[in-house]
Amino acid sequence: xxxxxxxxxxxxxxxxxxxxxxxxxxxxxxxxxxxxxxxxxxxxxxxxxxxxxxxxxxxxxxxxxxxxxxxxxxxxxxxxxxxxxxxxxxxxxxxxxxxxxxxxxxxxxxxxxxxxxxxxxxxxxxxxxxxxxxxxxxxxxxxxxxxxxxxxxxxxxxxxxxxxxxxxxxxxxxxxxxxxxxxxxxxxxxxxxxxxxxxxxxxxxxxxxxxxxxxxxxxxxxxxxxxxxxxxxxxxxxxxxxxxxxxxxxxxxxxxxxxxxxxxxxxxxxxxxxxxxxxxxxxxxxxxxxxxxxxxxxxxxxxxxxxxxxxxxxxxxxxxxxxxxxxxxxxxxxxxxxxxxxxxxxxxxxxxxxxxxxxxxxxxxxxxxxxxxxxxxxxxxxxxxxxxxxxxxxxxxxxxxxxxxxxxxxxxxxxxxxxxxxxxxxxxxxxxxxxxxxxxxxxxxxx
Amino acid sequence: xxxxxxxxxxxxxxxxxxxxxxxxxxxxxxxxxxxxxxxxxxxxxxxxxxxxxxxxxxxxxxxxxxxxxxxxxxxxxxxxxxxxxxxxxxxxxxxxxxxxxxxxxxxxxxxxxxxxxxxxxxxxxxxxxxxxxxxxxxxxxxxxxxxxxxxxxxxxxxxxxxxxxxxxxxxxxxxxxxxxxxxxxxxxxxxxxxxxxxxxxxxxxxxxxxxxxxxxxxxxxxxxxxxxxxxxxxxxxxxxxxxxxxxxxxxxxxxxxxxxxxxxxxxxxxxxxxxxxxxxxxxxxxxxxxxxxxxxxxxxxxxxxxxxxxxxx
Numbered sequence: 001x002x003x004x005x006x007x008x009x010x011x012x013x014x015x016x017x018x019x020x021x022x023x024x025x026x027x028x029x030x031x032x033x034x035x036x037x038x039x040x041x042x043x044x045x046x047x048x049x050x051x052x053x054x055x056x057x058x059x060x061x062x063x064x065x066x067x068x069x070x071x072x073x074x075x076x077x078x079x080x081x082x083x084x085x086x087x088x089x090x091x092x093x094x095x096x097x098x099x100x101x102x103x104x105x106x107x108x109x110x111x112x113x114x115x116x117x118x119x120x121x122x123x124x125x126x127x128x129x130x131x132x133x134x135x136x137x138x139x140x141x142x143x144x145x146x147x148x149x150x151x152x153x154x155x156x157x158x159x160x161x162x163x164x165x166x167x168x169x170x171x172x173x174x175x176x177x178x179x180x181x182x183x184x185x186x187x188x189x190x191x192x193x194x195x196x197x198x199x200x201x202x203x204x205x206x207x208x209x210x211x212x213x214x215x216x217x218x219x220x221x222x223x224x225x226x227x228x229x230x231x232x233x234x235x236x237x238x239x240x241x242x243x244x245x246x247x248x249x250x251x252x253x254x255x256x257x258x259x260x261x262x263x264x265x266x267x268x269x270x271x272x273x274x275x276x277x278x279x280x281x282x283x284x285x286x287x288x289x290x291x292x293x294x295x296x297x298x299x300x301x302x303x304x305x306x307x308x309x310x311x312x313x314x315x316x317x318x319x320x321x322x323x324x325x326x327x328x329x330x331x332x333x334x335x336x337x338x339x340x341x342x343x344x345x346x347x348x349x350x351x352x353x354x355x356x357x358x359x360x361x362x363x364x365x366x367x368x369x370x371x372x373x374x375x376x377x378x379x380x381x382x383x384x385x386x387x388x389x390x391x392x393x394x395x396x397x398x399x400x401x402x403x404x405x406x407x408x409x410x411x412x413x414x415x416x417x418x419x420x421x422x423x424x425x426x427x428x429x430x431x432x433x434x435x436x437x438x439x440x441x442x443x444x445x446x447x
Numbered sequence: 448x449x450x451x452x453x454x455x456x457x458x459x460x461x462x463x464x465x466x467x468x469x470x471x472x473x474x475x476x477x478x479x480x481x482x483x484x485x486x487x488x489x490x491x492x493x494x495x496x497x498x499x500x501x502x503x504x505x506x507x508x509x510x511x512x513x514x515x516x517x518x519x520x521x522x523x524x525x526x527x528x529x530x531x532x533x534x535x536x537x538x539x540x541x542x543x544x545x546x547x548x549x550x551x552x553x554x555x556x557x558x559x560x561x562x563x564x565x566x567x568x569x570x571x572x573x574x575x576x577x578x579x580x581x582x583x584x585x586x587x588x589x590x591x592x593x594x595x596x597x598x599x600x601x602x603x604x605x606x607x608x609x610x611x612x613x614x615x616x617x618x619x620x621x622x623x624x625x626x627x628x629x630x631x632x633x634x635x636x637x638x639x640x641x642x643x644x645x646x647x648x649x650x651x652x653x654x655x656x657x658x659x660x661x662x663x664x665x666x667x668x669x670x671x672x673x674x675x676x677x678x679x680x681x682x683x684x685x686x687x688x689x690x691x692x693x694x695x696x697x698x699x700x701x702x703x704x705x706x707x708x709x710x711x712x713x714x715x716x717x718x719x720x721x722x723x724x725x726x727x728x729x730x731x732x733x734x735x736x737x738x739x740x741x742x743x744x745x746x747x748x749x750x751x752x753x754x755x756x757x758x759x760x
Contacts, residue, residue, distance in 0.1 A: 082670075083670060213450055238758055239483075239759045252452075260450065273751075275724060276751055276755070278724055278728060279727055282732055283731065298716055298720070299715055304721070304724040307704075311666040311669070314666050316670055346667060349662075436579070440549035
């Protein structure tokens with residue numbers, strides 16, 4: 001269980017030396033209790049206190065870096081059950097399965113798909129994060145040669161080596177030395193051997209059980225063998241069990257501080273039907289998976305899953321913003337209308353969606369108003385005539401359009417006169433108040 | 448360390464809503480637990496998916512979702528029968544989009560006739576939706592509610608600007624009512640309170656916190672829904688206990704990701720599969736957030752979400 005500030009205080013040197021950057025030991029203890037400070041800031045803490053406090057101050061779900069270099073992914077470290085409470089921290093990794101029974105050509109093709117999976121969405125680069133190599137053949141040689149292929153063709157992609165055979169795991173993991181791979185497949189039968197390999201090779205160990213009880217016992221055992229970086233699988237395959245077990249694991253770790261479940265969760269979502277698989281993966285993305293393994297990564301599926309993951313992992317306390325710029329919607333020409341709105345993402349999405357819907361090519365000027373909607377930005381003095389005029393002038397749009405007409409949202413009709421005063425030579429037209437009025441408004445102008 | 452499953456205790460329960468008449472009814476809601484967690488409560492009904500049809504041919508729908516209905520969508524009655532008989536729809540949502548002043552501007556009488564015709568052709572429950580023009584919806588939905596008197600339909604959507612007339616029409620003609628507010632738990636609660644203060648039974652309400660498509664603000668709808676469900680279950684907040692609607696199809700099928708051809712955006716993959724996946728994924732996420740009633744368009748997306756629900760129950 002987490003210790004209270006006073007309990008932590010009792011274990012500190014009580015010298016009030018301020019070396020930790022806090023005025024008193026008690027203040028430092030309070031920060032430790034809230035997980036806003038770390039124990040190593042205190043130079044004088046005793047070994048005994050370190051042991052007790054280290055255990056108690058560890059995050060409820062262990063943070064693990066999977067892979068190495070630029071493409072490493074951080075998983076775990078989650079602190080809440082619901083995203084509206086506080087941002088979900090580390091977006092779950094998506095991994096595609098490659099079976100070692102495939103031919104070299106088929107394996108190469110799948111690797112290629114992973115390497116070219118990157119998509120840019122609202123300024124973020126999203127991609128398939130990892131490859132899971134499964135020892136479907138049961139043959140050590142086949143597993144090793146497939147692993148070689150992956151290590152040479154995709155040297156930077158984090159890898160999950162899935163096998164229950166310690167000898168196969170050991171042979172393959174050596175190909176990824178220093179790259180923090182996951183060996184997945186430690187179970188009740190092979191736990192010791194697998195733990196030893198993971199320890200020697202500095203790999204993360206994937207632990208799988210048939211039930212939550214068995215899983216708890218297994219992680220305790222493996223931890224006592226000296227392996228601390230674990231990802232855990234309750235064995236759930238069906239959507240109902242994935243959701244139920246993921247929920248139980250997350251709750252146990254966060255609300256009960258149940259250490260045996262304080263690790264990132266891995267889910268296997270493979271299905272024959274790719275769309276069905278996408279929906280099973282969606283259950284994992286929304287509900288507590290840290291790694292999701294799928295069997296195929298068609299581009300349409302990647303786009304949907306990446307976008308869902310991005311949505312779920314946005315910070316609920318910070319309005320999503322889009323980049324300030326003038327967006328072209330449809331085949332906009334120099335004669336197409338120019339409209340303006342604020343950079344609150346929802347405003348942008350709704351307005352651009354409706355313009356798209358109208359099938360009238362347009363330019364949409366999106367002005368940085370710190371992510372506020374039109375009325376709020378206006379009320380806060382961030383969407384004013386002088387700021388709009390300055391933005392339009394500085395944007396260079398005057399060189400791109402033949403006309404000098406700006407369409408403003410109906411809610412800020414009051415600004416039209418003063419914008420015209422400040423933006424010489426321009427005519428300001430008042431558009432509809434609600435975005436859903438845009439299609440009719442734009443169509444009416446073209447006829 | 449011994450492991451015990453940490454169970455929540457919920458003091459509240461979502462209202463069980465039944466629509467339709469006679470042997471052809473459908474129920475949704477009724478659970479006293481967060482979505483699909485039967486180990487700590489009861490879930491008497493599966494979420495219900497209604498097929499969306501409209502009173503005018505769907506020329507404004509992207510081609511990939513027009514296609515499955517191309518031979519039937521010229522007429523709402525044929526379209527409705529196709530959904531019921533061929534696609535095995537459990538409910539149908541008729542959107543009277545043709546009544547919108549910027550569209551065909553059809554009269555309330557026209558709308559009433561369409562509702563009557565559709566009702567006489569099908570036996571599954573019907574959801575009757577206006578065109579989302581707050582002013583026009585009032586007379587249109589009054590006429591539609593009368594035309595469907597005692598058929599136990601869902602009428603919608605009542606919004607802050609027009610709820611009085613629409614709620615009165617639903618009450619007078621024995622229908623359920625959708626109350627829609629814009630992505631804010633407080634607005635949603637307030638509208639439910641205003642409607643019940645008129646004497647409308649809260650157990651006949653359906654909350655629509657407003658849907659957003661995947662990638663277009665889905666996270667807002669997702670969190671508003673999750674918060675509504677938590678308020679209903681853990682705080683026993685009676686005003687937050689009506690089942691929730693996710694009006695998925697219309698929001699999903701107007702964005703770029705469901706329309707752009709693969710030739711424009713090769714990195715996005717096959718356009719048809721992309722559109723279907725977009726609708727199904729949006730629906731799946733909102734099911735996890737607590738939606739009990741979904742309105743959807745593409746048969747393949749409906750089928751995939753149905754399959755997911757089966758696996759979750």
